[in-house]
Amino acid sequence: MxxxxxxxxxxxxxxxxxxxxxxxxxxxxxxxxxxxxxxxxxxxxxxxxxxxxxxxxxxxxxxxxxxxxxxxxxxxxxxxxxxxxxxKIKERAYQDRLIILDNIQDPGNLGTIMRSAVAFNFDTIVLSNDSVDMYNPKVIRSSEGMLFNINVIRTDIKSFLNNLDSSYLKITTDVKGGEDIRKINSDKLALVIGNEGSGVSKEVASLCDKLVYLKMTQECESLNAAVAASILMYEVYHG
Amino acid sequence: MxxxxxxxxxxxxxxxxxxxxxxxxxxxxxxxxxxxxxxxxxxxxxxxxxxxxxxxxxxxxxxxxxxxxxxxxxxxxxxxxxxxxxxKIKERAYQDRLIILDNIQDPGNLGTIMRSAVAFNFDTIVLSNDSVDMYNPKVIRSSEGMLFNINVIRTDIKSFLNNLDSSYLKITTDVKGGEDIRKINSDKLALVIGNEGSGVSKEVASLCDKLVYLKMTQECESLNAAVAASILMYEVYHG
Incomplete structure (x- = not known):
């Protein structure tokens, strides 16, 4: 029928x-x-x-x-x-390589970050409650199926960062400067990526241990959020 | 009125x-x-x-x-x-750092690549005739205005590659292997990026001098095209 x-x-x-x-x-x-x-x-x-x-x-x-x-x-x-x-996919316990997304709105960006996270061996995406839903059809499509290969925890990221064991180095990006990502070295790492328009919120940034930056020309103010996240994960993966 | x-x-x-x-x-x-x-x-x-x-x-x-x-x-x-x-913006003569796009279809990807190209000092995007139009409103928006800071040449990329001076090292990506991008060193460089679904066409790949690859886990088959392009440009820029 x-x-x-x-x-x-x-x-x-x-x-x-x-x-x-x-x-x-x-x-x-x-x-x-x-x-x-x-x-x-x-x-x-x-x-x-x-x-x-x-x-x-x-x-x-x-x-x-x-x-x-x-x-x-x-x-x-x-x-x-x-x-x-x-x-829906069950949330699992996180391991050593986390990427924390602070109010990511573009579904294509979230799907792309999922794909890069799997490629560069990050085990968990911690998604702020105000981010786009990981089950949005555009997220699923741009993840190219990688949403099934990455652990995603949706939560209040401020509490999450506050409660995260101090063995994790918590880093985030700053367009104005910071340490070169290539100099960062830590077994356990939490990388925080901010909103597409406004970046990481001040409160979330204040919970991080270090600011990192990606060297670029002065002509360009900032990279696409998924690109910045991917380059940083790539650098962490390549050690 | x-x-x-x-x-x-x-x-x-x-x-x-x-x-x-x-x-x-x-x-x-x-x-x-x-x-x-x-x-x-x-x-x-x-x-x-x-x-x-x-x-x-x-x-x-x-x-x-x-x-x-x-x-x-x-x-x-x-x-x-x-x-x-x-x-429309006038096409200019290209200089030493080119990114060549073979049938890029997603407007968000093209805009994102424009943004990364400016960030990582590529002077020209060579866009295949079958790629998405650079004046598509979604391209403009995702370029965050960077379309005004990058030279774009829309042309037949096979003829372009065929006529490109041999002082340019022509590289493209291959998921199966190739040289580590960090080992590539050339003053003049043309980086070829393929279509989102099917990659670089065989004919275009055959016009390149070298295959490069980005090390990643086996779980992920490939990166988003704009992410792959951006990481490669980042590596070239960082030398």
Missing amino acids: VITSSNNEKVKYWGRLKLKKYRDQENLFLIEDEHLLKEALKKNLVKEIITTNNELTYDLPIYYVNDKIMSLLSSQVTSAKIIGVCE | VITSSNNEKVKYWGRLKLKKYRDQENLFLIEDEHLLKEALKKNLVKEIITTNNELTYDLPIYYVNDKIMSLLSSQVTSAKIIGVCE
Whole structure:
């Protein structure tokens, strides 16, 4: 049976998962496209599958919908052909390499930082409560599936920094100066990255041990937040 | 007089500049928001100003429009309050540090690469004909105004590489391996970055002298294109 009505209760339920509020309430999110769904399946996170391809079968509850319903559920201009309803990923204990994001708003930046964090062996992203939701479809897409390979903890980052063991060197960036990132050396490290427009908030910066900077020409005031985060993680990884 | 009709000839003319085809034909583009307009004014590129603020005056032809017209012209969800009609930036001769983009599609990536290129002293971006237009509003916005500080040449990059003086070391990335970027040393350098999905095309890669790679964990297949480009430019800049 193919679902064709936007008044169908299931369709309304899935549709609500496009909003953070309902994702939080239901502890679920939607994942679009086959290559990302595959990653979610590997992690046993998929509860239900929604597809326009009525020849598909999975060892999971599967719902067939028409193109109209799919375009309601998909976040893309050219709709996905398959969507998985997934359980949110469980937060794990953090280890030695943390990146802390203070009010990151751009979904592309968060997804890109996830990707770079996996590439450069950071184990955990600590996401401030006021940052963009990691289950935003654009975040998922720009993470290229790496959201399944990185631990993300969403929390009050001020309390987090206050309670973080002193064996962690807490660093953040400053455009005006600071220590060259290449001179930083610590087994345990927490790198704090600020908001795209306003940078790291003063209160958060005051909880850090050191300011670091990336040498650049004077013509450019600052780098894109995901680029700055990635270069710093790259430098920490390369030691 | 405030323009309120979408049938106004000026409005129709400006509206067409939202499309690359007409930007190319008229050699003009639109720039939104005061801080970006300011950069364009410094470069003497602004021909006309369109604004909803009828108290503004400029030493240029200025047109007052209502919110409805502004929302037609602006590319943003929350419309700009001021738009400049600008002449396109003239291409200049390139110097010693070039970044060549092979079919870059994401406007955010192009803007971000412009910003990093200025930060890390690359003088020219050579943009393949099939790449996203540098005057796309999202490119302009994510460049944070740096499009005015970087020379961009749009051309056939295969011919460009073929005709490039042999004093330039031509390098590109390969996920499977290559030389560590830190070992690369050349006064004149052309760094080639590939498409977001498919990487550098075989034909373009075959025109390069060397493959370089960035060491990363095996969990992550590749970095975001703007991040990879930025880390490589950063390494070249830091020598």
